[in-house]
Amino acid sequence: MPLTYLDEFRSAPHVQRLLDELNERRGAELKIMEVCGTHTMAISRYGIRQAAPRGITLISGPGCPVCVTANADIDRFIEIAMLPGVIATSFGDMLRVPGTRMGLAEARSRGADVRIVYSPLDALKMARDNPSKHVVFFGVGFETTAPTVAATLLEAHEQGINNFFVQSVHKLVPPALEALCSMPDLDIDAFLCPGHVSAIIGPQAYKPVAEEFGIPCVVAGFEPVDVLQSLIMLAAQVDEGRSEVELQYSRGVRPDGNPQAMALLHSVFEPADAEWRGLGIIPGSGLTIGDRFSSHDASVRFQVDVSYSHEPRGCICGEILTGVHTPRQCKMFRKVCTPDHPLGPCMVSSEGTCAAYYQYED
Amino acid sequence: MCLAVPAKITEMENQIATVQVGGLSRQASTVLLPDAAVGDYVLIHAGFAISLIDEEQALETIRLFDEMTGGMASGGGGA
Ligand code: SF4
Numbered sequence: 001m002p003l004t005y006l007d008e009f010r011s012a013p014h015v016q017r018l019l020d021e022l023n024e025r026r027g028a029e030l031k032i033m034e035v036c037g038t039h040t041m042a043i044s045r046y047g048i049r050q051a052a053p054r055g056i057t058l059i060s061g062p063g064c065p066v067c068v069t070a071n072a073d074i075d076r077f078i079e080i081a082m083l084p085g086v087i088a089t090s091f092g093d094m095l096r097v098p099g100t101r102m103g104l105a106e107a108r109s110r111g112a113d114v115r116i117v118y119s120p121l122d123a124l125k126m127a128r129d130n131p132s133k134h135v136v137f138f139g140v141g142f143e144t145t146a147p148t149v150a151a152t153l154l155e156a157h158e159q160g161i162n163n164f165f166v167q168s169v170h171k172l173v174p175p176a177l178e179a180l181c182s183m184p185d186l187d188i189d190a191f192l193c194p195g196h197v198s199a200i201i202g203p204q205a206y207k208p209v210a211e212e213f214g215i216p217c218v219v220a221g222f223e224p225v226d227v228l229q230s231l232i233m234l235a236a237q238v239d240e241g242r243s244e245v246e247l248q249y250s251r252g253v254r255p256d257g258n259p260q261a262m263a264l265l266h267s268v269f270e271p272a273d274a275e276w277r278g279l280g281i282i283p284g285s286g287l288t289i290g291d292r293f294s295s296h297d298a299s300v301r302f303q304v305d306v307s308y309s310h311e312p313r314g315c316i317c318g319e320i321l322t323g324v325h326t327p328r329q330c331k332m333f334r335k336v337c338t339p340d341h342p343l344g345p346c347m348v349s350s351e352g353t354c355a356a357y358y359q360y361e362d
Numbered sequence: 363m364c365l366a367v368p369a370k371i372t373e374m375e376n377q378i379a380t381v382q383v384g385g386l387s388r389q390a391s392t393v394l395l396p397d398a399a400v401g402d403y404v405l406i407h408a409g410f411a412i413s414l415i416d417e418e419q420a421l422e423t424i425r426l427f428d429e430m431t432g433g434m435a436s437g438g439g440g441a
Contacts, residue, residue, distance in 0.1 A: 005424070006368075008420075008424050009420075036364060037364070063364075065364070120409070121391065121409050122409070142364060145408055147394050147410070148391075148394070148407065148412075151393045196405065196412070196413075197364055199366070200413075221423075225427060229427050248423065250419040252413055252416075253413065254414075258412060260395065261395075261412060264393070264394065
């Protein structure tokens, strides 16, 4: 039977045994950051944050691409969406994220042609089908997503689909982790590293984090057994004074990642400095479209003014994304800010920390 | 957003795979995973296959987990 192994990774008795194992640990207090938004959601949904034994605290990190997108980048895309003759395409997660003046959903209600796509290839098809329109795709996402956009740009280029554009705000995870590690008040003992980002970049990309900054890393899968087993592996590293990169999610991640996807990514994009909500500008942490494809670069093709941009007032998403605060420490949480009336991106995205806490943890 | 779902490739033509996800049939590009073939399990993200799923590794993880907790995770089979 296909994929029956998945049951093993969700089995309640297995989960209990792993929790018992964790509970037997007698080491020092541990703060573990789950870097990836998909982990945040899994950890919240399966109640792992509360079930984790005393002495182990799980903190959410900057791993939700929608949440770390700076307001200026969102505003820029919305301004482009409002231009005549533009079809603005985006993954659904971005639709309800508020920008400085409005979000994409509001832009749509004001007449912008905003369409949600499941794949960048869908956006390319729209460009093919609407030759008189400019179809602009909002390239949001980490290394998991960037190769899919690179492949789409390559196809647009090869087929001469000149009305297809990408606004790239793609970001890279290892530079962000290294920036976090360099923060003077960082209080994290170990990283639970993203599974699907690692399927592309390979676990060794975290080597500097483990070796230079001395923070243990485990690349983890997304089922409850994966997460708990990874926590045990991280605790063992700390307790034994080791600091390495280990791979728990070996069924989905090859030791060298996906070299073809990386090659494609590098043939289309170039590393650049990028602004992260909460972390500021991190050198070499973003991807811009390389010269060969600049005719498809929305930031070259459309000049818009977003000098009015600022982060939402009263929202502490920035501190939440760096693990300094939890949603409960935000005065707006639940009172003013809810999934129906989100103030910041962390409440909107299905993977945002505030949304996860709102839905599962109170 | 980095969600990727496991799926089985049932057909393939010009680097476009037909995959089965939870009983539904979908199309996915294999340009990022050129070695993928009919019958393989892959992870699908944003309309692309991004990684092969290795069932042997899945079983190995369960075996390690078994060792870790000193039990018989797979119900006494010991495999
Ligand atoms: S609860 Fe709302 S306002 Fe507070 S940090 Fe989260 S998203 Fe921002």
